[in-house]
Every structure is written in C-alpha cells, then in structure tokens.
Amino acid sequence: MGNDITILIGGKAGQGIQTIGAILAGICHDAGLFVFSTDDFQSRIRGGHSFHLLRVGSRPLSAPSIRPDILVAIDENTYDIHREKLMSSGIAILNKNGGNDGDSKGNIYRVPLQDLAAEAGGKIASNTVAAGVVAAVMGAGLDRVRAVIESRFEAKGEKVQTLNLAAVEKGYGQGRDICFQSPFSFDGEKSPDHVVMAGAKAAALGALAADCRFFPFYPMSPGTGIVTEVAANLGKLPVVMEQAEDEIAAVNMAIGASYAGIRSLVATSGGGFSLMVEGLGLSGITETPMVIINAQRPGPATGLATRTAQADLLFSIHASQDEFPRFVFAPGSVLDTFKTVKRAVMLSEKYQVPAIVLMDQYLTDSARTETNDFVVGDEHHSYIQDTEMYQGETYHRYKITEDGVSPRCLPCTPHALVRVAGNEHTPDGLPSEEPLNRVAMVDKRFVKLPAMTRELRLPSVFCNNSSFFLTGWGSSKGCIMEACLHLREEGIDAGWIIFEDLWPLDAQGLKDMLTGKRLIMVEGNATSQLGTLIRTLTGIEYLAAILKYDGRPIYPEYIVERVKDIQAN
Amino acid sequence: MTTSIFDTDRENQWCPGCGNFAILAAMKQAFEDQNLKPRDILLVGGIGQAGKTPHYLACNMLHGLHGRALPMATGAKLANHHLNVVVSSGDGDCYGEGGNHFLAAIRRNLDITLLVHNNQVYGLTKGQSSPTTDLAMGTKLTPGGPTSTPLNPLALALTAGAGFVARGFSGAGEQLAGLIQEAMNFRGFAMIDIFQPCVSFNKINTHLWYKERVKDLGDTGHDPTDLPQALAVAMTEPGTQIPTGVLYRKPGVPFQDRFTVLKDKALTDYPFAGDQINDILSGI
Numbered sequence A: 001m002g003n004d005i006t007i008l009i010g011g012k013a014g015q016g017i018q019t020i021g022a023i024l025a026g027i028c029h030d031a032g033l034f035v036f037s038t039d040d041f042q043s044r045i046r047g048g049h050s051f052h053l054l055r056v057g058s059r060p061l062s063a064p065s066i067r068p069d070i071l072v073a074i075d076e077n078t079y080d081i082h083r084e085k086l087m088s089s090g091i092a093i094l095n096k097n098g099g100n101d102g103d104s105k106g107n108i109y110r111v112p113l114q115d116l117a118a119e120a121g122g123k124i125a126s127n128t129v130a131a132g133v134v135a136a137v138m139g140a141g142l143d144r145v146r147a148v149i150e151s152r153f154e155a156k157g158e159k160v161q162t163l164n165l166a167a168v169e170k171g172y173g174q175g176r177d178i179c180f181q182s183p184f185s186f187d188g189e190k191s192p193d194h195v196v197m198a199g200a201k202a203a204a205l206g207a208l209a210a211d212c213r214f215f216p217f218y219p220m221s222p223g224t225g226i227v228t229e230v231a232a233n234l235g236k237l238p239v240v241m242e243q244a245e246d247e248i249a250a251v252n253m254a255i256g257a258s259y260a261g262i263r264s265l266v267a268t269s270g271g272g273f274s275l276m277v278e279g280l281g282l283s284g285i286t287e288t289p290m291v292i293i294n295a296q297r298p299g300p301a302t303g304l305a306t307r308t309a310q311a312d313l314l315f316s317i318h319a320s321q322d323e324f325p326r327f328v329f330a331p332g333s334v335l336d337t338f339k340t341v342k343r344a345v346m347l348s349e350k351y352q353v354p355a356i357v358l359m360d361q362y363l364t365d366s367a368r369t370e371t372n373d374f375v376v377g378d379e380h381h382s383y384i385q386d387t388e389m390y391q392g393e394t395y396h397r398y399k400i401t402e403d404g405v406s407p408r409c410l411p412c413t414p415h416a417l418v419r420v421a422g423n424e425h426t427p428d429g430l431p432s433e434e435p436l437n438r439v440a441m442v443d444k445r446f447v448k449l450p451a452m453t454r455e456l457r458l459p460s461v462f463c464n465n466s467s468f469f470l471t472g473w474g475s476s477k478g479c480i481m482e483a484c485l486h487l488r489e490e491g492i493d494a495g496w497i498i499f500e501d502l503w504p505l506d507a508q509g510l511k512d513m514l515t516g517k518r519l520i521m522v523e524g525n526a527t528s529q530l531g532t533l534i535r536t537l538t539g540i541e542y543l544a545a546i547l548k549y550d551g552r553p554i555y556p557e558y559i560v561e562r563v564k565d566i567q568a569n
Numbered sequence B: 001m002t003t004s005i006f007d008t009d010r011e012n013q014w015c016p017g018c019g020n021f022a023i024l025a026a027m028k029q030a031f032e033d034q035n036l037k038p039r040d041i042l043l044v045g046g047i048g049q050a051g052k053t054p055h056y057l058a059c060n061m062l063h064g065l066h067g068r069a070l071p072m073a074t075g076a077k078l079a080n081h082h083l084n085v086v087v088s089s090g091d092g093d094c095y096g097e098g099g100n101h102f103l104a105a106i107r108r109n110l111d112i113t114l115l116v117h118n119n120q121v122y123g124l125t126k127g128q129s130s131p132t133t134d135l136a137m138g139t140k141l142t143p144g145g146p147t148s149t150p151l152n153p154l155a156l157a158l159t160a161g162a163g164f165v166a167r168g169f170s171g172a173g174e175q176l177a178g179l180i181q182e183a184m185n186f187r188g189f190a191m192i193d194i195f196q197p198c199v200s201f202n203k204i205n206t207h208l209w210y211k212e213r214v215k216d217l218g219d220t221g222h223d224p225t226d227l228p229q230a231l232a233v234a235m236t237e238p239g240t241q242i243p244t245g246v247l248y249r250k251p252g253v254p255f256q257d258r259f260t261v262l263k264d265k266a267l268t269d270y271p272f273a274g275d276q277i278n279d280i281l282s283g284i
C-alpha cells in the first residue's frame, strides 16, 4: 500500500494555516512524495474557522482525505471541531503551553508556537515553527526542512530567512520528541516528472499555452484565482488583463477582442456567469470564439461564496435564450484542467463557437502532485484566413459553407469588410428578418454540430463488467476513482464512469456504452444533473444517486459510506 | 442625394424625417473629409434606432447587445489599438442600459469616438421614456411623465474626466461633420451628444424646438480648455439655450498607453510567445 497520511491544520482566517501546508508540501515534494491539499475557508478575511488538509503519500494520490492522522490546532476551536475525525492512531498538536496527554482519539501534544517563535527571534514566525514540528513528526531530515525554508524566504531578505530557519529548527526540536506511528521515508529525490499545482494555475497556463492574450475579468471567488495566476505572468508575455466594470462588460470585451483577432478568456463564478449569459448568446449568433471558465460555487445568488459545488452543468448547456452550438467541458484533475482549457480555446476557434469550462472551488484551490505534462502543444495554431482578407467587398463573414464554418477575417486588415451582428444576419453580416435567411442561418450554425460532437470524448469507463458504476463528472473524478478502488479492495464490484467532455455528446454512442449498466450517480448537486442529462439523451435511468450539496468536496470516504448505505437498502 | 463610398444597399428602416438621416450624412462627410476608406473604420453599434447607423455605412461593423457597445469597443481596441473606432449609440443604450460602461469608458480614456444620438426617448421600442426624457413628457408607459429627473450627460462626462466633450445637433450638419472629424482625431475618449428629433415619439423636443434654442459655442468666445467654463455651459438651464460645439478638449493618457505591452505594437501584431510560455512551463 505504501504510506499515506493526512494532516489537518486549523485556525482562524488570517493565521496563515495555508503557509504551514505549503511548507510541508514543499518538503514532501522535494523528497519525491505525493501531496494533495485542499482548503476549507469562510468568506471572511479574519477570524472564524478555516482548515487546510494536506494528504501525503508514497504513491500517487487522486483525492484528499477528511480523516487526519495529524491534527494541528493553531487556535482554541480547532481541536474541538475536528477531534471526531481524527484517526485513533493519530496525534493532535495544540498551540499551547503544558504537558502531553491523550484521549480515545489519540495523543495530544502541546507546543507553544508563539513562545518558540519569540525565542527564535520573532512571534511572526510561529507558522514556521508549526511546520518544523510537523516535518519532524513525519520523519523529514533537518537538511531537507532547512532547504525548503531557505528557498521559500530567499526573496524576503537575509533577516527574514535567518529568523525562519531558527524558527523551523525550534519546531523541529519539539517535533522529534513526538511519537507518531507512520513516519515517512524522506530519502527519495524530487522527480522532474512531477509538479505540485492547483487547478487555478493550470487553467491560467492552459489559456496562455493556447495563445489567449486577453483576460477581462471582474473578481468573484473562486474564479479570481485563475486570473490571479495569469497576472503572475504579465510582463513576460504579450498579454493584457483588464478589470471590467462588471461581468457583462467583461464578456462583451472578450467578444470585441476576439472579433479583432485576439483569443480571449473570461473566468468567473456562477453569479458572474449568469450576468454573462446574454453575451454568451452574442458569441453564439455572431460565431465569435470565446472561452468562459465558470468556477462553480454553491448558489443561487451569492450562495456560499468560498465553497464548492457542481450544480451548473445543465445551466451551462442551456444558458441563453434560443439555440446555438457550444462546447461544455469539466476537467477532472489539475493536469486535465491545463489540457482541457487549451482544447476549449482551440475548439472554440476552430468551430467559431463559445466554449465553457466548468471548474469549481475544490478544483481551482486544491494543489496536488501531477505528472509534468504541461507542454505548449499546437493549440495556438491560427484559424484566421489570411487569403480571404484581400477579398474586398465580396468577403462575407457568414458565407454558407458545407461544414458551417465560414472563413474568418479580421477588421481593418487589408481589404475585407468584416461585418458582425447580434441580430440575425445575411451572409454579409448585415441584419435581416427574412424568414428563409433566418432558417438558413440557424441551420448553418447547427451544421457544425456533428463535427463538434466527434471532437468530444465519451466518458472514461473503469471495470466494464462491474455490477454497478459510480458515475460522475468533472472535479470529483479523483474522489470517485479512489472510492471505487477502495470498494473493490473490500470486495465490492464497483466500476466508474466519468465524464469530462459534456457537450455536445454523441447520444447514440453514449446509449451503446451505458445500456445494461447500473449507474450510481455521484454529483455535487441536489438533483443529479448528469443523471438527468443521461436520461434525456439515452432514456437510461440511473439506479441511485449520491448527491452532496453542502458546499464541501465529495470526499472518497463519503462515497464509500453512501455506497454501503445504498447496498444495505 | 449625393453618393458616397460609404453607402450600403440596405434599405433604411428609419422613419421619414428622422434626425438620424442627418447624422448619417454628417458621418459620411466626416469620413470622406479625412480621406478614409471603408476598410479603415470600425463602427460599433449599440441597439436602438441609433445603434442601426452602422448598417447603413460600408465599414467594418460590430453590432452587439443593447447597452454593450462600449465594452465591445474596449475589447476590440485592446486587441488592436490601431483600429479607428466610432461607436453609435442612443440615449437609452448609452446612458440607461449601458450607463456603467459609459462611466468606465470615460475613466479608461478609451481612444474612440462616441456618438450618442440623443432623441430624449426610446425610439425603437416605441416611445418609452429614456434617461434624458423631459419630466413634462408623458409616454404610454409613464403617462404622467418619467419618474426620474433627466440626466445631464455632458456634465456627467465632464465630471467623470472625459477629455473631449461636445454637443451636436442633427439639424446643423456641417457643424456636426466638423465635430465628428475633430472627435476622431482626438487621442482619447471623445464623445458627442447629438440632439436628434424623433418625429414619431418625441412631440416636445421637435426639430423646431431644438432649432430655436441651439447656439454655436464658436460664436460665444467659449474657451474649451477651461473645465469650469465647460461645466457652466453643460449646466445651462435645460430647455432654455442649447450650446453646441466643443465644450471641453484636453488630451490625457489614452487607454492603450496605460499598458506597457502595447507601447511598441498592437496585441494582434505580436507573434505567438511559444518560447516564453515554454520557459514558464519548464519553471513550474
């Protein structure tokens, strides 16, 4: 099995619990271990309760775990809130003075983090002390720990670096005395084949690799993280970002820029996406490529601002009045996010349709070890038709073609007049209410659909002859996979079916694939939206549904328990 | 009728006698006076009678959603700031549905020309009140007149920091063509609020009503570099005199100059930055 533990670090917003996790993840990554972290935080800047989960494994991890082996309580509340979840073999480290004891939920160690930090030279470094404690408990060598601290604080100057080195050693000294059952071997080396990354960064890099150059945005969690990652590369690339006055402006800016020849992407969350819907239709009828990333959070309206959900699937497929072809994707991992965003940009350009990528708070914020397959590829290839640009008055932006895709030119480049209208239009782009033309134009847009459908992949299937299939989509992929493997270890004959390409789907292909299979839907919404979609497309009814809409990720443990409940009934 | 290289063969849908015809003619004249060709210009239209203007001009055209012409123009301009962009919008489109974008475009100092065909009514949707409708004007939906006080677009633009603010009148075509040309040559946000009679739905602010009140600022010794003076003109008691011409002209830093990456060339002129992106990816 290999070693596999989870560390829960809890405290108040503003106490820097993520920093502790990031240092620990760095130490583990340097030793070739695999990490998976998630953040659970409130929509506030100070106070309240937040926690960071860091899972570390000697084998690849595809999901977080909610059962900590090490519980680090930075504030008073954390232990009480999480002690029930602590493994019986686990330990708790409390930020306190006093001795060590234990209870039915494991051993308790008290470490006065602030005092130790003060001894090291400054209370500000108390998180570094905490990282030192846990690193020692996990079995990391001091050299490794020091190396991570050195590089992490290098840019902050020698004084800060020295303080943190002293602090981490203070913590390390304390941690060595703590007895923990499952220490790791930290003898391995960092693998060049692995990177630790969160979904937000992968989305940003995917967009850049596909030659997106314009990112108009209006801040909304959890979409903001994506554009923040784009901003980190400003100055290095021909990229423009603009904070729009609202999401309506953002989406219309994206369309304007795309019309003028720049690939544009807007990242937002459900509320912002709702405001963008009329613009989505404009992209549809004007056949102007554009990618929208909707990082889902629970709604409707403001909902739960910093939490996660998978409840915008059907909305994304149907958003906007009337009908037009579009792509909808929901990547399942961080690497999938990079690849999917690239593909979405490319397919949007190729077919001149909008593409929507569904992410969520869980996927954007959780950092994990991924195979380093983050490469440019050829998605930047241009579909703009240079030869047509010289065609002067005869150029028609909406020329009727066999595949529905018309030659695309850019305005004010040599001669062609590029006329685009959100009104129904004739091939030259000028508005027309003529009924035959209207039909021709709707048909022209929909002629693209078969080829678009062929571009998309049917869901991945694991253990094709299983007695039932955990069936889900997007970000819960890893949790479903892990739950499935866990069930199989227990002798339960589970398989999985996971969708990452969601629209347009090949209904017949899907029907052939799913006929005779018993589906247990696993989704982050209250009505089983994928189950509804499958039924609509294929007539196939799912057997049961594990639905989670509490705003938290669908942890593997939860799926396993619920499958057993379903089996018991 | 004289012919122009900017003519299109589309049937014009405006009502006979509509002030928009004169604005259209003034635009053609302004374009021709600058020796521009159809391919040189990008017209961005809002939705409404005013927003239809680009349909009747042989230019590049981007015609999108009600109220959203300015964000579209912003995107196009960031993509390729060499584009010569003229936006045709209405009082409802620009000051109502798109009001937030109007303020944002001014603050950005977006380097475009904005023509607001201000007929003080929603024309295309048959005569509802607009943000500039007179309180005394009853409409089908607001029989007792609008419930909101009319907006002063010129004062609003000036206080928000617009660099070029002018008032035109469709009945003064020569002056208007000159204003449009001047606005197009201004580096930065240039707006002209153009009073335009709507013969079908505005029975108060008629051609004659405007004609009796307009007064060319050029004849008054107005100093368009003086902001307090410009504001005083903008605050002229509504319904008394209508000063026309350039109220204010002061160049500032246009939007595109606020982006280092656009200093050397337009975003569209850069090749794909594959090597730099590979560097970023190999550094992760």
Ligand SMILES: Cc1ncc(C[n+]2csc(CCOP(=O)(O)OP(=O)(O)O)c2C)c(N)n1
Residues within 6 Å of the ligand: B047, B048, B049, B050, B051, B065, B066, B089, B090, B091, B092, B093, B094, B117, B119, B121, B122, B123, B124, B125, B130
């Ligand atoms: C989202 C949306 N809301 C409403 C409309 C209907 N609509 C079209 S034009 C218009 C008002 C136009 O008024 P104005 O901008 O003053 O233009 P005018 O017709 O007077 O030139 C409205 C409300 C629309 N097209 N889209």
Ligand code: SF4
Residues within 6 Å of the ligand: B013, B014, B015, B017, B018, B019, B020, B049, B119, B123, B124, B197, B198, B199, B200, B201
């Ligand atoms: S309704 Fe008014 S604004 Fe519209 S075309 Fe007729 S006269 Fe002109």
Ligand SMILES: [Mg+2]
Residues within 6 Å of the ligand: B048, B090, B091, B092, B117, B118, B119, B120, B121, B122, B123, B130
């Ligand atoms: Mg109007």
